[in-house]
Amino acid sequence: MRQREPRTRVRLPARLNAGRRWCDATIHNLSRTGIMFSADEGLDGGEYLELRRGKHVMIARIVWSDGSFCGARMQDPICVADIVADRPTPKRPNASVERRRLPRAQAAERSRATGRLLDYCLCAAALMAGAGVLATSAYDALAGSLRAVETGLKR
Structure with missing residues:
Protein backbone atom coordinates (compact mmCIF):
# COMPACT_ATOMS: atom_id res chain seq x y z
CA MET A 1 0.00 0.00 0.00
CA ASP A 86 -2.03 33.00 5.83
CA ARG A 87 1.32 34.45 4.83
CA PRO A 88 2.51 34.78 1.24
CA THR A 89 4.67 32.03 -0.17
CA PRO A 90 7.95 33.38 -1.60
CA LYS A 91 7.80 33.29 -5.39
CA ARG A 92 10.32 31.23 -7.26
CA PRO A 93 10.77 31.68 -11.01
CA ASN A 94 9.21 28.77 -12.89
CA ALA A 95 7.95 27.23 -9.64
CA SER A 96 5.60 24.86 -11.42
CA VAL A 97 8.38 23.53 -13.67
CA GLU A 98 10.95 21.78 -11.55
CA ARG A 99 14.26 21.01 -13.23
CA ARG A 100 15.51 17.58 -12.43
CA ARG A 101 19.12 16.72 -13.01
CA LEU A 102 19.86 13.23 -14.16
CA PRO A 103 22.49 11.21 -12.34
CA ARG A 104 25.86 11.36 -14.11
CA ALA A 105 25.66 7.79 -15.39
CA GLN A 106 22.25 8.42 -16.98
CA ALA A 107 23.35 11.76 -18.41
CA ALA A 108 26.47 10.15 -19.90
CA GLU A 109 24.44 7.30 -21.41
CA ARG A 110 21.92 9.76 -22.87
CA SER A 111 24.80 11.77 -24.36
CA ARG A 112 26.33 8.62 -25.91
CA ALA A 113 22.96 7.61 -27.36
CA THR A 114 22.51 11.09 -28.85
CA GLY A 115 26.00 10.90 -30.35
CA ARG A 116 25.30 7.48 -31.90
CA LEU A 117 22.06 8.79 -33.38
CA LEU A 118 23.85 11.81 -34.83
CA ASP A 119 26.58 9.54 -36.32
CA TYR A 120 23.90 7.33 -37.88
CA CYS A 121 22.08 10.33 -39.39
CA LEU A 122 25.30 11.81 -40.81
CA CYS A 123 26.32 8.46 -42.33
CA ALA A 124 22.87 8.03 -43.86
CA ALA A 125 23.02 11.57 -45.30
CA ALA A 126 26.52 10.92 -46.76
CA LEU A 127 25.35 7.65 -48.33
CA MET A 128 22.31 9.35 -49.84
CA ALA A 129 24.51 12.14 -51.25
CA GLY A 130 26.90 9.54 -52.71
CA ALA A 131 24.02 7.64 -54.23
CA GLY A 132 22.74 10.88 -55.77
CA VAL A 133 26.17 11.62 -57.30
CA LEU A 134 26.41 8.09 -58.71
CA ALA A 135 22.88 8.26 -60.12
CA THR A 136 23.62 11.61 -61.78
CA SER A 137 26.89 10.27 -63.28
CA ALA A 138 25.15 7.16 -64.59
CA TYR A 139 22.36 9.25 -66.09
CA ASP A 140 24.85 11.57 -67.82
CA ALA A 141 26.84 8.62 -69.21
CA LEU A 142 23.75 6.83 -70.50
CA ALA A 143 22.21 10.03 -71.86
CA GLY A 144 25.40 10.79 -73.85
CA SER A 145 25.46 7.27 -75.29
CA LEU A 146 21.78 7.41 -76.17
CA ARG A 147 22.26 10.80 -77.88
CA ALA A 148 25.05 9.32 -79.97
CA VAL A 149 22.84 6.35 -80.97
CA GLU A 150 19.94 8.70 -81.74
CA THR A 151 22.05 10.93 -83.99
CA GLY A 152 23.44 7.84 -85.75
CA LEU A 153 19.94 6.54 -86.43
CA LYS A 154 18.78 9.88 -87.86
CA ARG A 155 21.45 9.84 -90.61
Whole structure:
Protein backbone atom coordinates (compact mmCIF):
# COMPACT_ATOMS: atom_id res chain seq x y z
CA MET A 1 0.00 0.00 0.00
CA ARG A 2 1.30 3.44 -0.92
CA GLN A 3 2.31 5.73 1.93
CA ARG A 4 0.17 8.86 2.19
CA GLU A 5 1.60 12.29 2.67
CA PRO A 6 1.28 13.68 6.20
CA ARG A 7 -1.88 15.72 6.71
CA THR A 8 -2.28 18.80 8.83
CA ARG A 9 -5.66 19.04 10.54
CA VAL A 10 -7.05 22.55 10.36
CA ARG A 11 -10.33 24.42 10.29
CA LEU A 12 -9.80 27.34 7.92
CA PRO A 13 -12.36 29.44 6.08
CA ALA A 14 -11.93 29.71 2.31
CA ARG A 15 -13.76 30.67 -0.87
CA LEU A 16 -14.52 28.12 -3.58
CA ASN A 17 -15.32 28.41 -7.27
CA ALA A 18 -16.17 25.20 -9.10
CA GLY A 19 -17.19 26.82 -12.38
CA ARG A 20 -20.69 27.74 -11.28
CA ARG A 21 -20.34 30.48 -8.68
CA TRP A 22 -18.38 31.39 -5.60
CA CYS A 23 -19.36 29.89 -2.26
CA ASP A 24 -17.93 29.54 1.24
CA ALA A 25 -15.89 26.47 2.16
CA THR A 26 -14.06 25.16 5.19
CA ILE A 27 -10.68 23.45 4.83
CA HIS A 28 -10.42 20.48 7.22
CA ASN A 29 -7.00 19.10 6.37
CA LEU A 30 -4.09 19.88 4.07
CA SER A 31 -1.09 18.08 2.66
CA ARG A 32 1.49 19.21 0.13
CA THR A 33 -0.59 17.84 -2.77
CA GLY A 34 -4.08 17.36 -1.38
CA ILE A 35 -6.89 19.00 0.52
CA MET A 36 -10.09 17.96 2.28
CA PHE A 37 -12.81 20.57 2.60
CA SER A 38 -16.53 20.98 3.03
CA ALA A 39 -18.76 23.27 0.99
CA ASP A 40 -22.44 24.13 0.87
CA GLU A 41 -22.65 23.08 -2.78
CA GLY A 42 -22.54 19.42 -3.73
CA LEU A 43 -19.54 18.78 -5.98
CA ASP A 44 -18.82 15.81 -8.23
CA GLY A 45 -15.60 13.87 -8.62
CA GLY A 46 -13.47 14.97 -11.56
CA GLU A 47 -14.51 18.64 -11.32
CA TYR A 48 -11.81 21.28 -11.28
CA LEU A 49 -12.05 24.03 -8.73
CA GLU A 50 -10.36 27.16 -7.52
CA LEU A 51 -9.96 27.47 -3.76
CA ARG A 52 -8.83 30.76 -2.21
CA ARG A 53 -7.48 31.31 1.27
CA GLY A 54 -6.23 34.86 1.81
CA LYS A 55 -3.81 35.57 -1.02
CA HIS A 56 -3.35 31.89 -1.81
CA VAL A 57 -5.04 30.50 -4.92
CA MET A 58 -5.13 26.70 -5.20
CA ILE A 59 -6.28 24.88 -8.32
CA ALA A 60 -7.36 21.31 -7.65
CA ARG A 61 -9.34 18.38 -9.08
CA ILE A 62 -11.90 16.63 -6.91
CA VAL A 63 -11.05 12.95 -6.46
CA TRP A 64 -13.83 12.02 -4.04
CA SER A 65 -16.94 13.55 -2.53
CA ASP A 66 -19.27 12.44 0.23
CA GLY A 67 -22.14 14.82 0.84
CA SER A 68 -20.69 18.22 1.61
CA PHE A 69 -17.14 16.84 2.17
CA CYS A 70 -14.68 16.55 -0.72
CA GLY A 71 -11.09 15.54 -1.26
CA ALA A 72 -9.06 17.13 -4.03
CA ARG A 73 -5.59 16.79 -5.52
CA MET A 74 -3.65 20.01 -6.07
CA GLN A 75 -2.39 21.00 -9.49
CA ASP A 76 0.85 22.34 -7.95
CA PRO A 77 2.41 21.46 -4.59
CA ILE A 78 1.60 23.94 -1.81
CA CYS A 79 3.34 25.10 1.35
CA VAL A 80 0.97 24.03 4.12
CA ALA A 81 2.55 26.25 6.79
CA ASP A 82 2.12 29.36 4.64
CA ILE A 83 -1.55 28.62 4.00
CA VAL A 84 -2.29 27.90 7.66
CA ALA A 85 -0.51 31.10 8.77
CA ASP A 86 -2.03 33.00 5.83
CA ARG A 87 1.32 34.45 4.83
CA PRO A 88 2.51 34.78 1.24
CA THR A 89 4.67 32.03 -0.17
CA PRO A 90 7.95 33.38 -1.60
CA LYS A 91 7.80 33.29 -5.39
CA ARG A 92 10.32 31.23 -7.26
CA PRO A 93 10.77 31.68 -11.01
CA ASN A 94 9.21 28.77 -12.89
CA ALA A 95 7.95 27.23 -9.64
CA SER A 96 5.60 24.86 -11.42
CA VAL A 97 8.38 23.53 -13.67
CA GLU A 98 10.95 21.78 -11.55
CA ARG A 99 14.26 21.01 -13.23
CA ARG A 100 15.51 17.58 -12.43
CA ARG A 101 19.12 16.72 -13.01
CA LEU A 102 19.86 13.23 -14.16
CA PRO A 103 22.49 11.21 -12.34
CA ARG A 104 25.86 11.36 -14.11
CA ALA A 105 25.66 7.79 -15.39
CA GLN A 106 22.25 8.42 -16.98
CA ALA A 107 23.35 11.76 -18.41
CA ALA A 108 26.47 10.15 -19.90
CA GLU A 109 24.44 7.30 -21.41
CA ARG A 110 21.92 9.76 -22.87
CA SER A 111 24.80 11.77 -24.36
CA ARG A 112 26.33 8.62 -25.91
CA ALA A 113 22.96 7.61 -27.36
CA THR A 114 22.51 11.09 -28.85
CA GLY A 115 26.00 10.90 -30.35
CA ARG A 116 25.30 7.48 -31.90
CA LEU A 117 22.06 8.79 -33.38
CA LEU A 118 23.85 11.81 -34.83
CA ASP A 119 26.58 9.54 -36.32
CA TYR A 120 23.90 7.33 -37.88
CA CYS A 121 22.08 10.33 -39.39
CA LEU A 122 25.30 11.81 -40.81
CA CYS A 123 26.32 8.46 -42.33
CA ALA A 124 22.87 8.03 -43.86
CA ALA A 125 23.02 11.57 -45.30
CA ALA A 126 26.52 10.92 -46.76
CA LEU A 127 25.35 7.65 -48.33
CA MET A 128 22.31 9.35 -49.84
CA ALA A 129 24.51 12.14 -51.25
CA GLY A 130 26.90 9.54 -52.71
CA ALA A 131 24.02 7.64 -54.23
CA GLY A 132 22.74 10.88 -55.77
CA VAL A 133 26.17 11.62 -57.30
CA LEU A 134 26.41 8.09 -58.71
CA ALA A 135 22.88 8.26 -60.12
CA THR A 136 23.62 11.61 -61.78
CA SER A 137 26.89 10.27 -63.28
CA ALA A 138 25.15 7.16 -64.59
CA TYR A 139 22.36 9.25 -66.09
CA ASP A 140 24.85 11.57 -67.82
CA ALA A 141 26.84 8.62 -69.21
CA LEU A 142 23.75 6.83 -70.50
CA ALA A 143 22.21 10.03 -71.86
CA GLY A 144 25.40 10.79 -73.85
CA SER A 145 25.46 7.27 -75.29
CA LEU A 146 21.78 7.41 -76.17
CA ARG A 147 22.26 10.80 -77.88
CA ALA A 148 25.05 9.32 -79.97
CA VAL A 149 22.84 6.35 -80.97
CA GLU A 150 19.94 8.70 -81.74
CA THR A 151 22.05 10.93 -83.99
CA GLY A 152 23.44 7.84 -85.75
CA LEU A 153 19.94 6.54 -86.43
CA LYS A 154 18.78 9.88 -87.86
CA ARG A 155 21.45 9.84 -90.61
